Amino acid sequence: FGETVSIPYWLDDWRPDSWYDKIMKNKKAGLHTLCLLDIKVKEQTVENLMRGRKIYEPPRFMTVKQALDQLCKVEEDRQEGVAPPDACCFGLARLGREDQVIRAGPVHKIAELDFGGPLHSLVICAEELHELEQEFVDFY
Numbered sequence: 001f002g003e004t005v006s007i008p009y010w011l012d013d014w015r016p017d018s019w020y021d022k023i024m025k026n027k028k029a030g031l032h033t034l035c036l037l038d039i040k041v042k043e044q045t046v047e048n049l050m051r052g053r054k055i056y057e058p059p060r061f062m063t064v065k066q067a068l069d070q071l072c073k074v075e076e077d078r079q080e081g082v083a084p085p086d087a088c089c090f091g092l093a094r095l096g097r098e099d100q101v102i103r104a105g106p107v108h109k110i111a112e113l114d115f116g117g118p119l120h121s122l123v124i125c126a127e128e129l130h131e132l133e134q135e136f137v138d139f140y
Contacts, residue, residue, distance in 0.1 A: 001026075001031055001032045001033070001034055002022075002025065002026030002029055002031030002032065002033055003022050003025070003026060003033070004033070004034045004035075004036060005019040005022045005023060005033060005034075005035050005036070006019065006035070006036045006037075006038065007019050007035050007036070007037055007038060007062065007067045007070060007071070007122070008038045009038045009040065009060070009062060009066075010070060017074045019035070020071070020074045020075075020078065020080075020082060023035075023071075023082050023083075023124055024080055024082050026124075026126070027081075027082060027124070027126060027127065030126045030127070030128060031126055032123055032124065032125050032126050033123065033124040034121065034122075034123055035067060035121065035122040035123065035124065036121060037061070037062035037063070037064070037066075037067050037119070037120050037121060037122065038061075038062040039059070039060070039061050039062065039118070039119070040057065040059060040060040040061075041059045042056050042059075043056060043057045043060075044056055044057065045057060061117075061118030061119060061120065062120065063115060063118075063120050064091035064092075064093070064110065064111070064113070064115050064120045064121075064122055065111050065112075065113075065114075065115075067120070067122050068083075068089070068107055068110060068111040068122070069111065071083045071107075071124075072085075072107065072111070082124070083107050083124065084107070085106060085107055085108040086106045086107070086108070087106065087107045087124065087125070087127075088104065088105070088106060088107075088125040088129070088137060089104070089105070089106075089107050089110050089122060089123060089124050089125060090102065090103065090104045090110075090122070090123040090125070090137075090140065091103045091104075091110045091113060091115055091120065091122060092115075092120065092121040092122070092123065093115035093116055093117070093118070093119070093120045093121075094116070094117065094118070094119065095121070099116070101115050101116060102140045103115070103140055104136070104137040104138075104139075104140040105137075125137070
């Protein structure tokens with residue numbers, strides 16, 4: 001694995017994509033990338049924050065689908081090959097729990113799956129996999 005990245009929720013006027021560059025750097029080095037997905041807990045609206053009101057928004061947890069949608073939008077703009085539709089990735093949910101979910105496959109297929117409740121993570125695989133890694137992909 002290379003450097004881990006965090007993928008934040010986008011807002012209407014704020015769409016950071018520096019994490020894309022780190023995924024590209026890892027990919028060029030032949031390394032996988034663990035993507036930690038955004039969580040919003042105890043967040044206030046700008047209005048409530050400015051008025052000093054302690055009113056919080058309901059918690060939100062980014063899903064694998066949301067992360068892949070954002071990744072694909074950046075890929076569409078940049079077209080640098082980080083996440084073409086056939087790129088291998090893993091979607092992960094609730095690791096370590098009895099109801100954990102692990103799915104592997106191409107980006108376009110994983111983006112269609114429902115992983116259930118939070119917390120979700122994503123792994124973007126290196127282009128070339130060792131035979132043991134490929135067996136793991138085939139298993140999931």
